[in-house]
Amino acid sequence: MKRKLSAIECMIDGNIVYMVRLEGSFQVDRLREALARVQRKHPALRMVLRKQKDGLYYEENCAPDVPLRIVPRIAEDDYKRESLTELGTAFVEDRSLLRAVWLPAETESDLLLVTSHRICDGMSMLTIVREVLFALHSDQELVPYEPITAKVMIGDYEPPQPWKRKLIASLLNNALRLLPASRRPLENKEYALEWGVGQALTDALKQRCKAEGVSIHAALVIALDRALLQVLGEKKLPGWIESPMDARRGRLASLKSDMLFFGGGSLKMRTGQASEEEFWTKGRSVHEEIRRMIDQEMEAIPGRYSFNELLRPVPHGRIQTMVQLGDALKVNGSWNRMALSNLGNVAVSDSSAPFRVKDLRLYVHSFNFRLLGIVAYAFNGEMRFYYVGDEKCLSVEQANALKNEFMTQLQRQVAPLQEAAKEVLHMAGTTA
Template sequence: NMKNGSSEDNHLGRKVIAVERYFYKRPNPNVIMIGRFQGVISEEQLKAAISKVRKRHPLLNARIRQEKNGDAYFITESVGEPWVQVIDFDSIGVDDLLGRAVKELRTRHSTEHGPLIRFVLFRTQNGFDLLVNSHHMICDGLSLYYLIRDIFVHLSTPDRKIVPLPEPVIVENNLPPSATLKNYYNKLILRFNKSWAKKGIIFDEADDIRLHDKFWKMEEGLNITHWNLSERQTSSLIQRCRKENISVHSALCTAFLLAQIEVQGKEPYLRNISMPVSIRNRLAAPVGEAFGLYFSSFKIKFKRPKEKSFWANALAVHEHIQQQITDKNVFTVYMQLKDLHPTLVDSISFTRYGELEDKLAKRLLRLEGDYTLNTGLDLSNLGVLEMPDNRGLLILKDIIGPCCYNEFQEKYLGVVTLGKMYFTVTYREPVVSKSVVESLKKVAMKHLGEAVGW
């Protein structure tokens, strides 16, 4: 339960759980989504709508307090209004928005002062675009869509009452019985914690700022590419996938696997696709539309597609994914992090970028495995989302995102389906060029088009 508290108070609010902790000290924890709208609003109307959704989603009001023992809590005491910047344009194009999204990916949220979310409103004479930039500790891709939709609802119907959501059960207390770890791993964690606790290492906000600045000096050249299918193309793809008994996600994986081989060659890492998986309905008690971090991610290694027909390849991909997506695999990362000492989880980022020299932290980093480019694509498909009521004066036209950046994944592809299917790729130019990303888009869409018959 998040509540106000003083430093003498033992229960400052809800404790930050380990998977949130994983993003707490990362230098690149931002997730961005942009809603594009037709219609006119004022800054006051937007702020009033944001104020209402803050009552529905408590994490929008949070900052982090870290205790002397390293435990961290979400607290709401002394947290200001979210930062809202308003920019007026005669006209604005997608490239302008993508350029700002790149800048926002590099912008640091102060976890100590909060809030962990910020907004940019771009206005033209007959439309507006709302960019939401949130710290990954408090959100996932679906959370950002629900938030944009809720803001839209309160802008469209200002008299509408706020519907607070029931407080979700904390994920770590809500794991399904099938989420287990091998016994040797539990023993290893106990040994790690015992050795680590003696060191008394803790990272403060000054350490975070130093790490953030160092990271973004190294990681220049971010870029984002965005496109969409038409409504007709989208519905024909969904219908054909149903007919073939495979998921749209499997068809997208197949199209991009084939495109990567054709455009980029046979490098082994290109056969690895990372998949964020929503855990909202996999938990013992589902969390519905709560705003928070409710996803898991794991990497699947695919064989090179060998069949002549796209759908035969897609079926093989689909079956491989289904075998891998078990509760045990989905919750492995939760189980591995759950009992680790909190500041040992923090040490992963500081060790990775040379800000901490410690044998134990290095060993953990090796176990965790992410210290070199190892994945061709992270395919974050939010699925078919429910369109808000578009019959009023305001109309939601387009969604860009989710955008986020992970240096161990060559390309991050966010896919959202709202009538049309929207694709947004975040990548870094020194690693993969814009022309390669454009070719991948072209070839992947050609495979889908030929398979569906656009």
């Protein structure tokens, strides 16, 4: 069985890489079997791309085995070189949509898992990581499930004015067809920054957010908003901070938390609003706004999928024209947006595993668009951040300034707690 890629799937052409550093040992045959079991569970990993005259198709249940490259680890940061290689290697026709690279050393090893952003997002990719690590030491069955199609997501939704929706889609399709196809390759100059904040600041931020009744994500949104304004100024400020939403967390009956999925919607928050308002007062309003937007987005998902089915895929050359048009217009950020994704507390192995996960990193790359965003996640009690951007969006100097100002904003909010803790310790020492 085959199906044509949707317009959105054609546009979202990029790779995701997760690296896990494992202390302990296992046999390569066990790793191959773990990859095979995870592939058998997920329909998206059993598909291959097929190119036909009228576009790209997925053909189901015919993928070859997950390819595994084995590269002996010589230096501790060899994974960075291999990650860059995998990020820049597109998934092609008739090949598995999951790849793995194993870098074994004497007492530990690095495992890279790579997939296409077309079939899953960062949260779904964590599912792959968890299940591969689980299958490395457990024989418990991984239960397959039926493919998640647009028809499943649309369900019994009926648009209130079908003719109007078809008219809008037709106008959009015709407008995009008028764009000339660029033959000039996209000059993608992506770079990345990685940093952690330490366990002390992480704990202090959690405590302050809990005391103020504000989610950590809301606090990160405000800190990023104010850092962007401080570094870029009003004229260069992207208009929106956009956060992808995980639609699998019990919100849709057709989606389970262990399924691979991409396309759950996003939360868009306008930047530069009430920048003088007290941080936590603003935080509470943003927290409530996010909750409302999640409810609205969940209700909108069937209608969005229904509308997307009316859109025609845009050829790669026209996508390049769109990007180059944005460059020429000097649009702020990545088409007036900056992404902020929060994966939450990441736990990818259990206590029964014969190995310990010492480190976890993630990397993303787009073949079509200019990326600009920050991914936040907590690992082993520490909050970490991964920034990826194109030089056309922010220079390296601006990105470093943004990182520093973003951290200053967060540290400023937890400083009272840290000072109070120091005072308590001082008083305890004096009493003793």
